[in-house]
Amino acid sequence: MPRAGQLNWGSDLDPAGAALLEGLTVEEILLKGQLDLSYALSGPSSEQASRRFEQILQHQLAPAVKNGAQLMVQLQQEVNILPTGCSSLDELLRGGLREGHIIELTGEPASGKSQACLLAAVTTAARGERVAWLDTSTFFDAHHAAAFYHALPASPHKLPLEACLDCIHVHPVHDVLDALSILEAIVLQEQEIRAGRGPQPRQGRVGRLSLITVDSISALLGPVLGSGQYGYGQALLSSLGHLLKQAAASLSVACLTTNGVVGSSRGGPRPALGETWKVQPQIRVQMHREEGSVRWATLLASTISASKGIAWFQLTSSGPQTCNAPSGFTFQP
């Protein structure tokens, strides 16, 4: 949020008004109420001044309006969809992880969440796009990443192994406050890089941050939710969601998170973290364990698709790979 002094007020602001606005953020001014503000601005009458104030703010701050046709063009030309590396999951997600979205993988332990994240990260990094990986439970395994890399299909755009792994930055994160700080720092750093300041990784789209992975959200929030300090845990939860959304939107990166489940003994597993978290991800995928290494995934919620589809995959040494449904399996959504 810019500070009020940074906006261009033209000749509307007298020295006394400038002193009043100095040091305040625009958000604080907006919360202050119009009467206070009209005194800060010179003008024939306070009513006129506040109108003028609104105009200045609107002109400089309000989000630009776009129509549906423009959005469609933007979607087709500018928004990238990152393939996960597993074709059945990609089909379920209508192409893969969409930049600007939070995509959540939820499921029981060993349902393949972390492995799906790792494959998506390696697939993205192999194109030279950078991945920030927030590792809460020491699940990230570089040898596994290398094995996934070798199994990726050959392509002229596939970077060598070292360069690919250079693009994945692993941040050990041990609590939710750590996570907030690191996310803030990642956003700032990326803004600096894109503004042409700081070290420039590579030219063009290559070298750009495309994916932020948080594995897992529930490990971060578990210890702070539901305590006597109810509000504190909820505040941390919504801040984390807000920050991820802000990062996704302002940097147009995809955020991939994992979440545990609750209630698997009572009425079937459902995602952990409750209603407040539920609204944060745009897309939620639930993963299930089947016999052996076979897994399946369904779309639990999505803002872009009403698919009742089901994605079958198998956990292999080269990552989650599409497989056929076991015979006799019937799925009731």
Add this chain to the structure above:
Amino acid sequence: MTAIPRRSVALLPLPNALQHLLMACGYRTTADFDGISSPALAHTSGIPLEDASAVLQMAQGHLHNGSVQGERSARALLEERPMRRIITFCSDVDQILGGGVALGQLTELCGVPGVGKTQLGMQLAVDVQIPYAFGGLGGTAVYIDTEGSFAVERVEQVAEACMRHLQKLAASPNGTSQQADAVSCMDKEGMLANIHLFRVTELAQQMTLSNELDLFISQHPLVKLVVFDSVTFHFRQDSRDLAQRARVLAGLAQCLTRLAAQRRLAVVIMNQVTTKVSDNDSSHLIPALGDSWAHASATQVLLSFQDGTRQARIYKSPSLPERTAEYLITADGVRGRRTPKRPRPDPAA
């Protein structure tokens, strides 16, 4: 538009009362502290000067000063020299674990009473001391005993057997002089002295201990293994409030994960199993403590009796395939089958 990152005062790691006080005085976000000196903050909010400077430091430092610290690229992690692991003395189990129990993360052993969880724990507490010359870690162990099942005379047997084995190796034609030196320095008393036991008799002790562990380990840098046997005991007896149990367990998992990662040591946690009944009335064993705990450990190993033998199965791991191995509990400790054979692939896999 570049957002100036700032954080609500409510989200700073400060005591609740202090947060309320600051907010009541109009300090809502970290941005509100810009350009304020600590005497000024102390004066306007009426908090002690030390508190004021601590708050300011936190408000300015919440960003890591804008730079990303502590990150490592996957390439650096790959090129890192692989850390030695703690062997179990059963080569089949070591193999399914990827060469033994890994340092730097949590490994959970789940099983019914009598299947050998404590035996494995005591074996690992001995094995972590195997000298470097033998491919071991030459470390020490912390053993947290909540059930009272740690038996020192049993550890003595296991340690003696381990030393006999090392002496045999050192005396064999392949033995080196370093190995001979290393084994000559070992004695039974020394091995027992290298195992630090905390006997935990109630939940309050368990909760305070997990916070004190870090301090203890900073004073004992050779600790390479922490065994928590078992994490369930005090919860099974005292689970009136399931939500509270889940939260305390999540905190414990976070604390132990941080300990394992920052101190580069192995944390082995024992857990009970519970029976899960599927829709088709078949039942199978799963780790106890429910859904939220289930994600705590990097690797979960299910120990069970199958056809009269003891079996270990990788139940969950981000990097290991689901495989099964047999093991024996002998007078000397945990051992593999006499005729080594490749672990049987899981029929379901």
